[in-house]
Amino acid sequence: MAEFKMPSLGADMEAGTLLEWKVAPGDIVKRGDIIAVVDTEKAAIEVESFHAGVVDSLVVEQGTKVPVGTTLAVIRGEGEPAGAPASPPQAAAPPSANGPTSTPAPPAPLRRPRISPAARRRARELGVDAAQITGSGERNAVTLADVERAASARAADATKPSPAPEHPPPEAPPPEPPPVDRKAEVMRAMGAAMAKSKREIPHYYLSNTIDLEPAIAFLAAENAARPIERRIVPGVLLLKATALALRAIPELNGFFEGGTVRHAEAVHLGTAVSLRGGGIVAPAIHHAGELPLEDLMWRLNDVVRRARTRRLKSSELSDSTATVTSLGDRGSEAVYGVIYPPQVALIGFGRISERPWVYAGQVVSRPLVVASLSADHRASDGHRGAAFLRILEDKLKEPESL
Amino acid sequence: MTVARTPDEVRAKIADILRRTVPGAQVEGLDPKADLRDELDMDSLDVLNFATALSHELEVSVPESDYSELMTLERCTAYVLSK
Amino acid sequence: MATMTYREAIREAHREALSSDPRVFLMGEDVGRYGGVFAVSLGMAEEFGEERIRDTPLSEVGFVGAGVGAASAGMRPIVEVMTVNFSLLAMDQIVNGAATLRHMSGGQLSVPLVIRMATGAGKQVAAQHSHSFENWYAHVPGLRVAAPATVHDARFMLKAALADPDPVILFEHVLLYNMSGEVEELAGPVDLRRAAIRRAGDDVSLITYGGSLPKVLEAAEHLASGGIDAEVVDLRALRPLDLETILSSVRKTHRAVVVDEGWHTGSLAGEISARIAEDALYDLDAPVERICSAEAPVPYPHHLEQAALPKVDEIAAAAKRRVGSDG
Numbered sequence: 109m110a111e112f113k114m115p116s117l118g119a120d121m122e123a124g125t126l127l128e129w130k131v132a133p134g135d136i137v138k139r140g141d142i143i144a145v146v147d148t149e150k151a152a153i154e155v156e157s158f159h160a161g162v163v164d165s166l167v168v169e170q171g172t173k174v175p176v177g178t179t180l181a182v183i184r185g186e187g188e189p190a191g192a193p194a195s196p197p198q199a200a201a202p203p204s205a206n207g208p209t210s211t212p213a214p215p216a217p218l219r220r221p222r223i224s225p226a227a228r229r230r231a232r233e234l235g236v237d238a239a240q241i242t243g244s245g246e247r248n249a250v251t252l253a254d255v256e257r258a259a260s261a262r263a264a265d266a267t268k269p270s271p272a273p274e275h276p277p278p279e280a281p282p283p284e285p286p287p288v289d290r291k292a293e294v295m296r297a298m299g300a301a302m303a304k305s306k307r308e309i310p311h312y313y314l315s316n317t318i319d320l321e322p323a324i325a326f327l328a329a330e331n332a333a334r335p336i337e338r339r340i341v342p343g344v345l346l347l348k349a350t351a352l353a354l355r356a357i358p359e360l361n362g363f364f365e366g367g368t369v370r371h372a373e374a375v376h377l378g379t380a381v382s383l384r385g386g387g388i389v390a391p392a393i394h395h396a397g398e399l400p401l402e403d404l405m406w407r408l409n410d411v412v413r414r415a416r417t418r419r420l421k422s423s424e425l426s427d428s429t430a431t432v433t434s435l436g437d438r439g440s441e442a443v444y445g446v447i448y449p450p451q452v453a454l455i456g457f458g459r460i461s462e463r464p465w466v467y468a469g470q471v472v473s474r475p476l477v478v479a480s481l482s483a484d485h486r487a488s489d490g491h492r493g494a495a496f497l498r499i500l501e502d503k504l505k506e507p508e509s510l
Numbered sequence: 511m512t513v514a515r516t517p518d519e520v521r522a523k524i525a526d527i528l529r530r531t532v533p534g535a536q537v538e539g540l541d542p543k544a545d546l547r548d549e550l551d552m553d554s555l556d557v558l559n560f561a562t563a564l565s566h567e568l569e570v571s572v573p574e575s576d577y578s579e580l581m582t583l584e585r586c587t588a589y590v591l592s593k
Numbered sequence: 594m595a596t597m598t599y600r601e602a603i604r605e606a607h608r609e610a611l612s613s614d615p616r617v618f619l620m621g622e623d624v625g626r627y628g629g630v631f632a633v634s635l636g637m638a639e640e641f642g643e644e645r646i647r648d649t650p651l652s653e654v655g656f657v658g659a660g661v662g663a664a665s666a667g668m669r670p671i672v673e674v675m676t677v678n679f680s681l682l683a684m685d686q687i688v689n690g691a692a693t694l695r696h697m698s699g700g701q702l703s704v705p706l707v708i709r710m711a712t713g714a715g716k717q718v719a720a721q722h723s724h725s726f727e728n729w730y731a732h733v734p735g736l737r738v739a740a741p742a743t744v745h746d747a748r749f750m751l752k753a754a755l756a757d758p759d760p761v762i763l764f765e766h767v768l769l770y771n772m773s774g775e776v777e778e779l780a781g782p783v784d785l786r787r788a789a790i791r792r793a794g795d796d797v798s799l800i801t802y803g804g805s806l807p808k809v810l811e812a813a814e815h816l817a818s819g820g821i822d823a824e825v826v827d828l829r830a831l832r833p834l835d836l837e838t839i840l841s842s843v844r845k846t847h848r849a850v851v852v853d854e855g856w857h858t859g860s861l862a863g864e865i866s867a868r869i870a871e872d873a874l875y876d877l878d879a880p881v882e883r884i885c886s887a888e889a890p891v892p893y894p895h896h897l898e899q900a901a902l903p904k905v906d907e908i909a910a911a912a913k914r915r916v917g918s919d920g
Contacts, residue, residue, distance in 0.1 A: 224847075224877060224879060225875045226847050226876050226877055226878040227878060228875075229875045244917060245879060246879060246914055246917050251878050251879070251917060252847055252878045253878075
């Protein structure tokens, strides 16, 4: 018997409102299935189950606001009798202050879906959820061909021309948020996390000005050959280069919690998205360093769209191992960001702009960007931080390798 | 072959595309000479999505170097009509 | 192009070696006056004389040991051991002797010895003459182990083996001797480091060697008629394995069936499966499958012997299972 609790969807979250149940008692759920929509101060989040089993009972009614850690539902494993008491009965846990890792450790799933290793890897590359695919292989295993089919079906959907205005948008609108002053809530939540960060994290800051001429030229050539819906924005190159550089300097990719540093194995890149009307969320792009540029572009567009329509998943809010903020072409020259706890680094990119630069002994006009690193001095030092920026610069100077 | 269209039709279509690609955009009452990126808080993804929809729905091909031509309502309308 | 049998190809290889290098000689049981138990050396004693085509007493430990000594003294002996089953009597000479001497002498001794052995089942000669122990030797550092599976390889592998400064064991499957095939007459020695793609395909890699190759090629033809495009990899080298060719084939097809006439347990097929799992797991779209012999001494009665060995329909069925088209 497992309890499904109000998750902590960020260092700044103390409580959440259960907006909507996506399951009912008796439903079978797999790990990763969306089982509820929870409203945090920032957004309505689709919360995924950490358990596999059958929904035994729903404990909290829709519309109720409860602290992080409160049991929301009880999920029983396969073969367990229905109605057994959740053991032991617990009071709502105090709000967790340690953010992304406070989600419960996942128990062994009932049965791992049969997905071939090659299909699993390809699905990750393409951003397809292989567990949702019906397999055609031996004993219904999901194969490479099944994943490719699912991805091309999705791509076909995505490249269809937008529907005529009289049709509803392809995705159902998000559940109506409760009548709160969302802007004020977002500012309050962000403020709490940033105050905690500045109070506890000894930041140090480094920056390099990087010549993006090769990257921009590479992208212009790439995009000229691509249909418009498959073009790539420069921010994607910045994300990919950052993910690869983080892989090389693991001290910057992970968490500082309970007095110790924990390096993360994978690079899940939090990507700061400004919400219209104010506020920022930084959903994770999972395994950003392993995605080809085109897939990374697709994932970025997808996650930004869902962040702004408030349809993020809980794993996207809790899995980031480092965060990138990129000011875009209307922003300032440079940004020295505030680390999102318990992460240990934030990478900032200012506006890409044409400025004078010395190249081969001549002052020439080149597209430059200021890349900055804000890092936690408990986890790394300026020496390693500088190495990170150097690797980042090297990657951007060889865009073909991205 | 392009569809015959009047400036009013094109303007209406652009406004419609903006509403869909930039959710929450207040298109009514926009200054036709104002930069859309500033007025609607559009980032590079929004610009690309806007250009993509424009290209598909108004049957104009938009090379990357022309994105800046689309950035006010007035210039965008002229750009489409010139194609 | 010339057409000949596998047996004739090996004989031609010997004649070429004996003619071109006075250090080369052949010895083994009944290789001289009788012409070899598989008639490989028929007529060679008359052609080259008893000094160079030498009959030996029935003592594997003795004549293989003599081969190790002659090789380390500068000769280029070819020792024929009647079957791999009998070679177990000479294992100490091969494993403790030939394979170790370069290492233990700090490079002062080399053993440029070639040992040829017949292997495999299918001729109703019962358990003591029918087993496949190739992997016992493929386990041992210091040896190079290879198996010609085509007439062309039978013709040109010996030359490569003789050119190697270290001991080489060549395995000849008993069912291949009568096989006819084409030989490109002016080809150079076979590259003993390289596996060969005998049939290119995209859907599944059928990995095999020696006497199982004809079965696997036949299975691949059946599969092709059912729309499955199998790639056939002939290992040729059993030690060291050509992992590059094996893995690149699996990375292309995403599926592997390994066919090996040895027993499953501790087999060369097991080693290959492990290498694929270690180095190409994320390229696999289905589990690796092995087709090996039944875990029993090879039976004497024809129907039981055939039942115990890898079969064409069994190989094809495994490939279909892995491709996921067995309905």
